[in-house]
């Protein structure tokens with residue numbers, strides 16, 4: 500199996516590049532400089548150049564708030580880019596694994612979202628990701644769409660690193676407590692993608708949409724509270740932690756109140772490990788605390 504990954508410099512792209520591959524598998528990871536997925540000719544050229552058995556699209560416009568004003572860029576990258584990839588994959592008989600998000604839902608359901616729940620995005624980012632999903636479904640039936648949620652991990656900035664940075668700097672925390680989700684490490688997503696690819700290529704996997712998130716559920720405030728207590732235990736902090744509502748916090752893009760994904764189908768059909776968010780976060784915090792502190 501040879502895997503071609505787009506968006507190689509992103510969080511999931513990097514996690515895939517450092518992941519342990521299934522036996523006999525090889526991987527080529529292309530960053531935006533090597534492959535801009537909004538350029539259909541480049542997509543065609545690169546897929547011809549790199550003979551591969553599966554394409555994994557992690558390239559995306561993920562700045563959720565900026566997407567509210569940079570609508571054209573969000574739609575081009577998240578909506579049209581996947582269409583170019585799907586068309587090129589279909590023409591060559593290459594299966595496509597496409598990453599998507601819980602933000603395609605409106606979050607009003609009292610239950611975790613199943614794969615067949617209607618999409619009803621609240622934001623431009625969510626709408627652009629929904630458009631990308633629809634393009635993949637329409638243009639390349641041999642696909643798996645993997646919706647993931649609340650990602651962190653690696654060296655790029657994320658919620659966890661923002662909390663650690665603030666606590667280290669002695670800044671008080673004000674964190675939203677009316678959105679819940681599954682905080683998921685990018686390394687877990689990489690493992691899930693590779694398991695999915697392996698099963699798809701053995702022809703033993705139903706094509707379609709899958710959900711993948713860490714086990715358990717928590718609000719951003721509960722996650723911040725765990726980070727604060729672990730850092731306090733390590734002698735850093737404490738700092739005050741205040742709960743607030745998403746409305747009072749006032750970010751430009753609306754987010755789902757319920758971001759929980761029902762991962763039952765993934766567990767049944769793919770079965771890769773899905774650690775509980777706390778079990779994955781605590782060792783990650785130790786790893787972050789062991790890194791040399793960069794000067795501010």
Ligand SMILES: NC(=O)c1ccc[n+]([C@@H]2O[C@H](COP(=O)([O-])OP(=O)(O)OC[C@H]3O[C@@H](n4cnc5c(N)ncnc54)[C@H](OP(=O)(O)O)[C@@H]3O)[C@@H](O)[C@H]2O)c1
Pocket residue numbers: 505506507508509510511512530531534535536537556557558559560561562576580598599600601628646647648649650651655
């Ligand atoms: N991050 C989350 O919390 C989250 C949650 C749920 C789902 N997801 C989904 O998971 C997937 C991976 O997300 P991630 O966290 O790895 O995102 P990320 O860290 O923002 O990485 C995305 C990568 O795609 C690149 N890119 C942007 N436009 C491109 C283009 N036209 N052609 C090629 N590459 C391009 C970006 O480059 P630049 O940095 O140069 O723009 C970046 O390196 C995405 O589908 C995302 O929607 C993410």
